[in-house]
Amino acid sequence: MKIAILGAGALGCAIGAALTEGGHETWLLDSSPIHVEAMRRDGLQVDDAAGSRRVTVRAATQAAEIGAVELVIVLVKSFHTAAAMRGALALVGQTTLVLSLQNGLGHEDVLADVVGRERVLAGKTYVGGVLRGPGHIESGVKGKATYIGELDGRITSRALAIADAFNSAGLLTTVSDNIVGTMWDKLLINVATGALTGITSLTYGQLYDEPLLKATALAAVSEAMAAAKAAGVTLSIAAPEEAWTLAAEGLPSSFRTSMLQSLEKGLATEIDFINGSVVRWGERLGMPTPVNATLVACIKGIERAMSDRQRMEAKT
Structure with missing residues (x-):
């Protein structure tokens, strides 16, 4: 699956690294040139319970560098949601889905105003991360649950496909009928x-x-x-x-x-x-x-x- 992480901070990088190592074409899109350049040059340094390693990731500061993807995972700060999504419309093709894993309530309505409600799924994750410096995170993925779902509670094939992609990368993900x-x-x-x-x-x-x-x-x-x-x-x-x-x-x-x-x-x-x-x-x-x-x-x-x-x- 071709995936873009919109907002490659600590959590975005933790999830992005897992998806990359799981074999998915995953792009880390972030507004920080220093952070992106560090990842491009040296890879993403990931510290976790297994030790420390460098993951070769795809990183960009502009959505146009990436093009249309199958899934956009939104992890920008809440108050940047609308502007960030408008600035990343190059990621959105005919069948692109948009999934918010942000904390709090209300992001789905903001995203729906930009890309249309029919594209938007909601989710919550207990994966953790700390940004230690440009291109360097501490990641907490193992054993941490993620839940995704349709806003109307239906269990759909598209939600199940996203969960399968996440689970194949070690992200313990469940499709909820009560997201x-x-x-x-x-x-x-x-x-x-x-x-x-x-x-x-x-x-x-x-x-x-x-x-x-x-x-x-x-x-x-x-x-x-x-x-x-x-x-x-x-x-x-x-x-x-x-x-x-x-x-x-x-x-x-x-x-x-x-x-x-x-x-x-x-x-x-x-x-x-x-x-x-x-x-x-x-x-x-x-x-x-x-x-x-x-x-x-x-x-x-x-x-x-x-x-x-x-x-x-x-x-x-």
Whole structure:
């Protein structure tokens, strides 16, 4: 299968490396010339439980270099989704499918506006990755589940074909007849810890040692679960405590969430597609979501202070 990863950061490279080693023509498309050139020159250095190796990958900064593909896997930051997809339309041929594996809710609607809803599939992955430098990642693929599915819940041959391609590359993938519920399950896990660590700058070990923060996390998850129930979504997570526990499963006490990492790098976060999506669903359903609204406001305040500081530094 010819596949393009739109957004070859840590997660995109982890999945792209696995698909490449699985024999698929996989292209890593990224806007960073330094990162792409490093991969072209030296290959992608992948550190994982098996050790360290260099994978010869295909990498590009422009979609036109790649041409039409069978599958586009979208892994750009949430707030770049529309612009990135519009800039990568050279990847889209007559039968191209577009699969979002991004965190949060709402990406499928954004992608549908660009390429048409009939092309779009949804998914969630628990594969992990850390970008160590240009052309260098730490990858967590083994044993990590990925779920994909049609937005209407049908089990289709095209979804099964993607799952087969993923599984043949060691990506444990299941086609779900309730992908919307699966996406909400993952959202609950992100709601539990992302914003709180971004606000407090705490590692998981520190976060899980603070009862007051746990209480806040459970309240945020409770709001999200209530919104999902009101929206008719079927969840597999039955209680807020379960999301809190799952969020830390298999992770070291030194773990820093992607939201915290973004803020530490001076970058904007994906808060609008995580806690912010809970707030939007609450507004749509007429349900109060004060805890999530407060967490969003706090992250937005940190982003504003960060942006103002960067502007001041640029002037000096």
